[in-house]
């Protein structure tokens with residue numbers, strides 16, 4: 512009897528299996544820690560030269576340049592300049608895997624800022640944060656306390672979609688955090704709503720989970736002074752856990768009590 516089972520070593524079978532497992536991008540074989548400078552390339556081994564012909568030692572070469580120039584987000588004087596610097600930034604590998612840079616959306620003088628984790632597939636396609644299912648719920652949440660989406664500045668701690676919607680790594684968050692911090696300083700809102708554990712953990716430097724952090728006002732240290740920040744559940748989490756909406760509603764009421772409504 513002939514064996515009709517697919518050959519696991521057949522490249523087409525392997526590719527179909529990858530697709531079925533949710534792989535949608537090819538990345539490098541080895542993880543790269545982009546928070547550290549690349550080591551200098553090894554010096555070429557010189558051919559043996561007779562002692563008499565040896566030239567005096569040249570002065571030492573300057574230290575090797577880092578693998579990427581750290582972005583000077585802090586030096587951006589306006590949101591437009593910050594956007595330009597972010598678009599030009601090549602230090603985070605996520606950018607090479609993403610379709611668009613998702614800078615942020617909303618008025619530069621917004622009194623309320625909302626910060627999520629990272630763009631998903633819909634945001635990666637459109638270049639606008641929170642336009643997918645979670646975004647629709649976020650719009651409703653904000654509108655319910657008198658802050659229509661157009662009045663709020665919305666962004667993420669990481670402006671590029673992590674492949675397969677995985678969580679951003681701590682290194683990726685570290686590389687992108689100066690961008691979001693500068694955005695907060697330039698907008699200088701009355702309050703920041705932090706959606707989910709990644710945003711809250713990264714910006715408040717806290718390691719407790721969001722269940723512990725949510726609903727407790729914190730001070731977010733920035734160059735523009737301390738800005739009140741309220742961690743709450745991420746709308747994507749609320750879509751998966753509807754009973755938690757009651758707690759999120761409490762947080763929204765606390766936000767409204769602190770900064771009122773948009774008009």
Ligand code: URA
Nearest residue numbers: 627628629630640641
């Ligand atoms: N989830 C996020 O954290 N940010 C988005 O922009 C969309 C979904």
